[in-house]
Amino acid sequence: MSGDTTQEVQLQLERAQALVALGRSEEAVSMLHQLIASEPEIAPAWCLLAQAQGGVGDAQAALAAAERATALAPENDWPHRLRSAALQQLGDLDGAIAAAREAVAADPDNWRTHRRLAICMIVAKRDAGDALQAAERAVALAPNEPSAHHTLGAAHEMRGNHDEADRCFRQALALDPQYSPAHDALAHRQLAASGFGRAGNLAAAATGFRDAVRADPRADDSATNVERVLQVFIARLSYLIFLIVWLGSRIRGDTLGARIAPLLLLAVPAAFAVRFLSRLAPDLRKQTAYVAFHGKLAASSIAQTVAVALLILGAVAPGEGRSIGLGLAVLSSLCARLLLPRRRSLLSRIRRARA
Amino acid sequence: MGSEHLLASLRAAVDAAPDDVELRLHLAELLAEAGQRQEAVREAAQVLVRDPQNEKALRLVSGDHEKVERSVEQDEVELTAVPERDDDDVLRSLDAQLSDIAPPMFADGPVIVDKDAWDIEAPTLRLADVGGMQEVKARLEAAYLAPLRNPELRELYGMSLHGGLLLYGPPGCGKTFIARALAGELDAHFLPVAGADVLDMWVGQSERNLHEIFEAARRNRPCVVFLDELDALGLKRSQQRNTGARGTINQLLYEMDGVEGDNEGVFVFGATNHPWDVDVALQRPGRFDRTVLVLPPDAPARDAILRYHLRNRPIANIDTGKLVEQTEGYSGADLAHICNTAAERALLDSARSGTARMIEMPDLEAALSEVQSSIGPWLQTAKNVAQYGNEDGRYDELLAYLRKRRVA
Numbered sequence: 001m002s003g004d005t006t007q008e009v010q011l012q013l014e015r016a017q018a019l020v021a022l023g024r025s026e027e028a029v030s031m032l033h034q035l036i037a038s039e040p041e042i043a044p045a046w047c048l049l050a051q052a053q054g055g056v057g058d059a060q061a062a063l064a065a066a067e068r069a070t071a072l073a074p075e076n077d078w079p080h081r082l083r084s085a086a087l088q089q090l091g092d093l094d095g096a097i098a099a100a101r102e103a104v105a106a107d108p109d110n111w112r113t114h115r116r117l118a119i120c121m122i123v124a125k126r127d128a129g130d131a132l133q134a135a136e137r138a139v140a141l142a143p144n145e146p147s148a149h150h151t152l153g154a155a156h157e158m159r160g161n162h163d164e165a166d167r168c169f170r171q172a173l174a175l176d177p178q179y180s181p182a183h184d185a186l187a188h189r190q191l192a193a194s195g196f197g198r199a200g201n202l203a204a205a206a207t208g209f210r211d212a213v214r215a216d217p218r219a220d221d222s223a224t225n226v227e228r229v230l231q232v233f234i235a236r237l238s239y240l241i242f243l244i245v246w247l248g249s250r251i252r253g254d255t256l257g258a259r260i261a262p263l264l265l266l267a268v269p270a271a272f273a274v275r276f277l278s279r280l281a282p283d284l285r286k287q288t289a290y291v292a293f294h295g296k297l298a299a300s301s302i303a304q305t306v307a308v309a310l311l312i313l314g315a316v317a318p319g320e321g322r323s324i325g326l327g328l329a330v331l332s333s334l335c336a337r338l339l340l341p342r343r344r345s346l347l348s349r350i351r352r353a354r355a
Numbered sequence: 356m357g358s359e360h361l362l363a364s365l366r367a368a369v370d371a372a373p374d375d376v377e378l379r380l381h382l383a384e385l386l387a388e389a390g391q392r393q394e395a396v397r398e399a400a401q402v403l404v405r406d407p408q409n410e411k412a413l414r415l416v417s418g419d420h421e422k423v424e425r426s427v428e429q430d431e432v433e434l435t436a437v438p439e440r441d442d443d444d445v446l447r448s449l450d451a452q453l454s455d456i457a458p459p460m461f462a463d464g465p466v467i468v469d470k471d472a473w474d475i476e477a478p479t480l481r482l483a484d485v486g487g488m489q490e491v492k493a494r495l496e497a498a499y500l501a502p503l504r505n506p507e508l509r510e511l512y513g514m515s516l517h518g519g520l521l522l523y524g525p526p527g528c529g530k531t532f533i534a535r536a537l538a539g540e541l542d543a544h545f546l547p548v549a550g551a552d553v554l555d556m557w558v559g560q561s562e563r564n565l566h567e568i569f570e571a572a573r574r575n576r577p578c579v580v581f582l583d584e585l586d587a588l589g590l591k592r593s594q595q596r597n598t599g600a601r602g603t604i605n606q607l608l609y610e611m612d613g614v615e616g617d618n619e620g621v622f623v624f625g626a627t628n629h630p631w632d633v634d635v636a637l638q639r640p641g642r643f644d645r646t647v648l649v650l651p652p653d654a655p656a657r658d659a660i661l662r663y664h665l666r667n668r669p670i671a672n673i674d675t676g677k678l679v680e681q682t683e684g685y686s687g688a689d690l691a692h693i694c695n696t697a698a699e700r701a702l703l704d705s706a707r708s709g710t711a712r713m714i715e716m717p718d719l720e721a722a723l724s725e726v727q728s729s730i731g732p733w734l735q736t737a738k739n740v741a742q743y744g745n746e747d748g749r750y751d752e753l754l755a756y757l758r759k760r761r762v763a
Contacts, residue, residue: 022586022587024587210743213739213740213742213743213744214743214744217629217631217632217736217739217740217744218736218739219739220735220739223738223739223742223743226742226743281746282746283743283745283746284743287742287743
């Protein structure tokens with residue numbers, strides 16, 4: 001290549017790199033195909049092509065490009081890492097781990113190679129000790145890199161060291177408050193800690209997923225998870241209301257105590273709701289109301305609101321009105337429950353967005 | 356030999372001081388005398404780039420140099436023997452000789468004011484030329500044009516025109532067209548900085564490039580600097596790892612603040628599909644603090660776009676009203692694609708049958724079933740932002756649109 005050609009190739013590579021950094025993978029693919037057509041022996045061009053193909057979701061093409069780059073520059077760690085990532089995307093986890101090990105062998109002082117190896121092992125859910133060791137090595141080599149801390153957190157989580165995992169995720173956020181995967185991971189930790197009555201943890205999980213979306217608007221899984229956490233809250237609240245309405249309807253007698261008791265019982269779901277909502281930012285509170293009264297939960301929420309109103313009316317109504325009111329309240333609340341998606345299925349559908 | 360030495364030293368001096376017009380002109384004259392006509396013309400052209408009215412350089416380039424130099428000795432007979440060239444001849448000759456060095460002196464199409472660095476277009480469009488989009492026009496009027504046209508009211512209500520205007524919305528929905536029309540409303544030149552130019556700022560000397568853009572705008576004021584794909588230029592800090600974007604953003608802020616140059620009459624518009632990726636520093640007051648959402652074309656706009664793309668094609672019995680109804684949520688680019696697909700279908704059919712036929716409704720309906728709205732992925736990200744990244748209410752309008760379309 002002449003000096004001018006070298007310079008032009010360099011410029012094209014930098015442009016392609018900028019496109020990849022901007023997430024404009026399709027444009028990068030097109031530009032790199034043109035470059036490779038005229039200069040087919042340039043390993044970085046194949047590496048960038050593999051990266052860009054991964055960006056457009058074509059793992060097979062990414063693997064082919066990474067293999068070509070590996071053939072051209074087997075001594076370099078980058079092609080091996082890209083091959084590992086592509087194999088992981090294709091579900092060949094053994095191959096991904098082997099390629100990651102080759103990357104480590106090619107450049108043992110590069111934190112990215114150790115992180116890649118750790119990620120493969122975490123995804124494969126095997127060799128937890130080795131994964132932890134690789135992640136620790138990555139952090140030792142790049143202590144200011146949030147993604148390394150995040151991977152270490154995931155490795156700790158795999159071994160059941162939840163406190164350590166939390167500490168690593170928080171460290172990643174301390175280094176970059178906009179690091180979305182760490183927000184997402186912490187939200188999952190909060191969700192795991194949110195038992196039935198733990199409205200605070202549930203609110204923290206919703207806030208964490210929301211922060212993950214805010215940091216990276218393309219984090220679709222986190223966005224879906226915010227909505228699902230809000231649905232879980234609504235489902236739990238609905239269950240509590242059903243329980244209270246049913247208990248309230250069982251209270252007999254015409255004494256003042258018997259009339260006030262159903263109203264006092266309503267304090268339980270009210271406290272749960274207040275605890276949850278008070279821990280949310282105003283925009284999430286608004287979103288909760290929107291989720292409750294629009295879309296698939298709307299019918300259930302309306303039925304449950306009617307049930308509460310009927311319970312109150314029934315409690316204060318004289319004579320026959322009381323039993324009719326309380327009976328209708330139970331019926332309405334039961335309908336609300338039946339209209340809701342199952343809480344367990346909601347929780348199981350909350351997906352984990354991986355780095 | 357001596358003259359070669361002199362020329363060499365003069366060349367070195369010109370390289371050291373490229374903007375010294377007199378020095379360069381002297382070099383050009385010596386080169387012409389030495390018979391190195393081509394190089395002399397090149398140097399004279401460089402003089403003209405810096406001083407377009409320089410008469411000596413004009414003569415050198417037009418080939419009249421020898422006559423000027425010899426004029427003292429020449430008798431009247433020889434002078435009259437050469438037909439005099441009028442000014443137009445000189446200019447045409449210049450145009451031809453300098454086409455690859457200096458900017459053209461006249462252009463038949465849109466006026467190119469600053470061809471050497473950036474294409475600057477004269478105002479030709481008005482907002483009235485934009486079909487439909489009444490809501491966008493109303494927002495532009497409120498956010499930008501009304502304060503601009505009413506300086507007294509602007510002062511009374513304490514509104515400033517300092518800062519830029521950011522147009523955002525899904526891809527292919529006419530942000531650039533609207534920016535051009537807005538420049539027309541301001542009677543301002545239009546200096547578009549396209550996505551590819553923006554990208555080159557990552558790999559080239561971005562600070563200098565940006566400075567040159569703003570200098571060109573200042574020379575041609577009133578002028579709108581239109582930065583397309585602003586997200587590429589002002590990528591969020593958190594996404595800037597391993598990139599050289601920081602310097603570019605700082606330079607843009609520096610130019611927008613007018614620290615070095617006077618920005619009176621320079622309007623800065625930006626456009627982006629992803630306002631959420633634009634660095635917050637660029638969205639602070641005084642920068643791109645006014646945003647206008649440009650949504651997919653409304654019904655009148657879709658009608659205008661469809662008619663535009665079908666206007667020079669053989670069509671028959673096209674019910675644009677029906678097409679307009681069926682293309683809610685399609686971008687302008689999608690509508691163009693539908694028209695092209697329908698034309699391809701008719702063409703293929705004609706080629707098969709050997710008889711040319713018109714493009715008809717079935718062609719467009721078939722195209723419509725093939726071409727889906729391209730803004731789906733954008734809507735998903737926009738939904739995430741409008742629902743969970745809207746704490747200051749800046750995406751309220753977007754959220755209302757998404758809810759109306761039942762996306763959020």
